[in-house]
Amino acid sequence: MSASVASNTICTTSITSSSIDAGKLRTLFPIFSHAADVIYFDNASTTQKPTTVLQAMEKFYNTSCANAGRASYQWSTLASQQIEETRDALAKFINANSENIIFTAGATDSLNTIALAWGLENLQDGDEIMLCPEDHKSAILPWYNVQRILAKQGKNIAIKTFKIHTVGDYDLKTIKEAVSNKTKLLAMSHIHHVYGLDMEVPEIRKIVGDQVIISLDACQSIGHCQIDVKHLNVNFISFSAHKMFGPNGIGALWINPKLTKEIIPFKLGGKANANIDFSAEGSHQLSFDQNNLPSLLEAGTLNIPAIIGWKPAIELIESLGVANIQNHTGYLLKLLYLALKALPGIDFAPGPGVCGCPDGSSIIAFRFEHIPTMDLAFMLDSENIYVRSGDHCMGIAKASEGDAYIRVSLHAYNTEAEVKHFIEVLTQALT
Ligand SMILES: Cc1ncc(COP(=O)(O)O)c(C=O)c1O
Incomplete structure (x- = not known):
């Protein structure tokens, strides 16, 4: 053991x-x-x-269907308000600040966002990533994608793997062996999706030290064990609503406030997450406001009914x-x-x-x-x-x-x- x-x-x-x-x-x-x-x-x-979840979604479509954050009429401002209410409920649920919670299309989207919005921008030639091949594909494939993209820019990122122990949690010996002073990020599950064990964040944090970024896949722990970002000592947390009585097509990414300056959006579009200076003829400059989380990573129309439907799911879990x-x-x-x-x-x-x-x-x-x-x-x-x-x-x-x-x-x-x-x-x- x-x-x-x-x-x-x-x-x-x-x-x-x-x-x-x-x-x-x-x-x-x-x-x-x-x-x-x-x-x-x-x-x-x-x-x-x-x-309660089904009714909240139906009510949005039946009584106040409008886009959020784009207009000043009542239905639109109500949608914006309801989105922020769910964000606040989630923040309370995981003991986080609301501005560090990004709405995504689900955990897979959150995990890809980490790889593309943090990994692509911050990994340098020779850096190393650590992951476990027996974790969920959504937590590990995005790093192979980043490795592929960065290789085209002449940056070689090594991916080191660690193993599952015969009892079902991570084999700590293989983590000790794989970590080095080039390790930038370790991807791990909170509770394993097949083996069902708590994969022991504190032990792993002790082994890798504070400088390594930990991306925690909380898909199987959300709603099953208490998640408190102030105690977990990780850098990113990803999860989906549909695994906690909430609607499909919506999830969240929590980003540790210490990392916000390292985030560059990879999806650009409506709702002011990036700007172009069109006044400079011939060299239009793209700029981002990195103090603008969560909008920085929420380009385009969000899945508004699903966000609204998520709040009663959180409330049910809290009441239980x-x-x-x-x-x-x-x-x-x-x-x-x-x-x-x-x-x-x-x-x-x-x-x-x-x-x-x-x-x-x-x-x-x-x-x-x-x-x-x-x-x-x-x-x-x-x-x-x-x-x-x-x-x-x-x-x-x-x-x-x-x-x-x-x-x-x-x-x-x-x-x-x-x-x-x-x-x-x-x-x-x-x-
Ligand atoms: C551990 C784990 N990670 C990631 C995912 C992907 O979640 P989603 O399909 O909601 O994006 C799942 C889904 O089964 C999972 O169990």
């Missing part, structure tokens, strides 16, 4: 009951009354949406309490783990199944020796049990479809009855 799992926060408590009434919570989500027989266990991929959500999913995961462990031929992926400490986590992945994973996934689908199979968007393909892992990922509205039924169906399939 790595040093980080030994001190992993998700392993330190022993959860014996849940503090969330999942049955009551489900009544707030219309999909569960329309599809009462579906067991939805793919929450790491996307979550279902409560009525992130610690209670973590406790609830951790409790269910523990039940799941103990039942799965008893099944013949089970082979757990790294993570809670291997380290045996499922408390507080919401993701577990596994496969069986004698049943191809895809066959099992199709069988579960025929029983209306929705789980994730396939390559899990990992940077490096670890297995083919047949022997890849099934991933079960839980959220606050999943119930003990669903876990029990899932185990019954699985048991039948194996016998």
